[in-house]
Amino acid sequence: MSFKEYKTHVEMGDTVILYLNIKNIHAITVSEEVKNKKGNMVPNIFQTVYGALKVKDLIGMKYGSQVQMTRGWAFALHPTPELWTLTLPHRTQILYTPDISMVLTQLELRPGSVVCEAGTGSGSLSHAILRTIAPTGHLHTFDFHEQRSRLAAEEFSAHGLGDYVTARHRDVCGEGFDLDSVADAVFLDLPRPYDAVPFAKQALKKSGTVLFSLLGGLNGKLR
Numbered sequence: 001m002s003f004k005e006y007k008t009h010v011e012m013g014d015t016v017i018l019y020l021n022i023k024n025i026h027a028i029t030v031s032e033e034v035k036n037k038k039g040n041m042v043p044n045i046f047q048t049v050y051g052a053l054k055v056k057d058l059i060g061m062k063y064g065s066q067v068q069m070t071r072g073w074a075f076a077l078h079p080t081p082e083l084w085t086l087t088l089p090h091r092t093q094i095l096y097t098p099d100i101s102m103v104l105t106q107l108e109l110r111p112g113s114v115v116c117e118a119g120t121g122s123g124s125l126s127h128a129i130l131r132t133i134a135p136t137g138h139l140h141t142f143d144f145h146e147q148r149s150r151l152a153a154e155e156f157s158a159h160g161l162g163d164y165v166t167a168r169h170r171d172v173c174g175e176g177f178d179l180d181s182v183a184d185a186v187f188l189d190l191p192r193p194y195d196a197v198p199f200a201k202q203a204l205k206k207s208g209t210v211l212f213s214l215l216g217g218l219n220g221k222l223r
């Protein structure tokens with residue numbers, strides 16, 4: 001699975017970033033067939049402005065190489081958290097790479113860090129956290145929206161990141177994190193983050209850091 005480590009060639013089940021141009025980038029999962037709207041399995045053909053791509057033809061290609069389609073060409077790129085942020089299915093507002101860089105730096109994350117995140121949202125920040133803390137760290141990510149939490153968990157697992165993350169459906173402002181003195185860092189991207197601060201304190205190790213986003217800015221850091 002391609003998010004966990006870099007590899008040279010595309011394999012079945014990989015997420016490949018199909019780069020047509022700066023405004024036209026797609027994440028596609030490599031499979032021979034997909035379910036159509038009627039629930040029947042049909043050949044996986046991906047339609048783009050440059051024509052159709054038989055997705056199974058990506059198998060065996062070198063990442064970074066040019067892909068011929070019926071009316072033009074694209075590049076098949078290896079996935080990264082940055083490219084995932086540009087292509088993921090939006091279920092919420094998300095954090096983008098410039099803010100994510102600031103969050104990772106302010107939280108002083110490194111391989112081995114244990115992190116609590118709420119809410120999970122669309123998993124944009126989560127993917128960047130996971131790259132930073134793997135393979136020895138762990139992300140505990142929480143969302144009080146059941147479907148968002150479940151879909152994010154499915155994506156983490158499809159991307160080979162399931163061992164490094166626990167996604168839970170939980171209201172962290174009302175119920176807390178259900179964790180005691182384990183986290184190096186807590187990040188809160190939700191309305192009324194201050195309601196979760198006492199719970200964050202309980203989840204944190206003595207040396208931990210809490211950072212929160214308020215009204216779209218990154219404006220709180222507590223040690």
Ligand SMILES: C[S@@+](CC[C@H](N)C(=O)[O-])C[C@H]1O[C@@H](n2cnc3c(N)ncnc32)[C@H](O)[C@@H]1O
Pocket residue numbers: 092093094095096118119120121122123124125126142143144145148170171172173174189190191
């Ligand atoms: C702006 S989104 C987070 C986006 C995420 N940082 C990303 O980059 O994809 C905020 C999320 O917080 C969740 N949320 C709001 N209040 C919450 C609470 N009290 N406990 C858990 N999740 C909460 C919402 O359901 C929503 O999915």
